[in-house]
Amino acid sequence: MDGRDEVSRLLARIALQDAKAFEALFTMAADRLMAVAMRVTQDAAMAEDVLQEVFTAIWNRSTAAAPGQHRTLAWLCVVTRHRAIDLLRKRKPEEPLQWRSATGEEHSHDVAAEGASPVEQLLVQESDARLSHCIGALEHDPRRALMLAFYEGLTHAEIALRMQRPLGTVKAWTRRSLMRLKDCLEALT
The missing domain is CATH 1.10.1740.10 (RNA polymerase sigma factor, region 2, helix turn helix motif)
Incomplete structure (x- = not known):
């Protein structure tokens, strides 16, 4: 065959x-x-x-x-x-990423990155570093009260129970800590 x-x-x-x-x-x-x-x-x-x-x-x-x-x-x-x-x-013709115009000028397509730009990333890092520095400058108990409020979302009453401190003290620590953070961040800017 x-x-x-x-x-x-x-x-x-x-x-x-x-x-x-x-x-x-x-x-x-x-x-x-x-x-x-x-x-x-x-x-x-x-x-x-x-x-x-x-x-x-x-x-x-x-x-x-x-x-x-x-x-x-x-x-x-x-x-x-x-x-x-x-x-x-x-098949569609592919357009090159770089080309020359009729006048001889070089052109290229620029595609934006999906994430933050390098400058934005740097600013975020610097901002984080400044915030960490300022939080580190607070006294231990007021810093802990502030962290519980903002990172764990606890109310003043819940913070007072957890830290076994009077409610008025926790409120004062939180308010003063926020004011100190604001002053510190403004001084570093």
């Missing part, structure tokens, strides 16, 4: 969903079809996409031959070539 009849025989078995026939056809034809796709697309990834489309179409029986046409390896090469050309036509 020659290669021409072998491809037809395998395609007929694949039409019956014979996975072993599909594997045999892939082993027999994939390298040749990949070369055809590469010659047309000049891009390995695109050629692989073409090859995948061709073999998917073969498995799904959407590569039916025209009446009287004998399906051979040459026929599969033509199908692959046409798929590669179709893929190239669908």
Whole structure:
């Protein structure tokens, strides 16, 4: 049996969903079809996409031959070539990131980063460092009361219970600590 009849025989078995026939056809034809796709697309990834489309179409029986046409390896090469050309036509032209205008000026696209800019990140770090410095300058108990209020969200009454201090003392510590923080941060700016 020659290669021409072998491809037809395998395609007929694949039409019956014979996975072993599909594997045999892939082993027999994939390298040749990949070369055809590469010659047309000049891009390995695109050629692989073409090859995948061709073999998917073969498995799904959407590569039916025209009446009287004998399906051979040459026929599969033509199908692959046409798929590669179709893929190239669908592909949108890529715009380069850098280009020269008619006047010779260099231009480039600039894509904004999703996060904060380096300057913004630096300002946040500096701000955090100043705040840490100012909080560190507070006395221990007033600092703890302030931290419980702002980082744990406790009310004055809850802070007083947790620290076992009078409610008025906790309120005074919180108010004075906030005023000291404000003064300290303003002095560092």
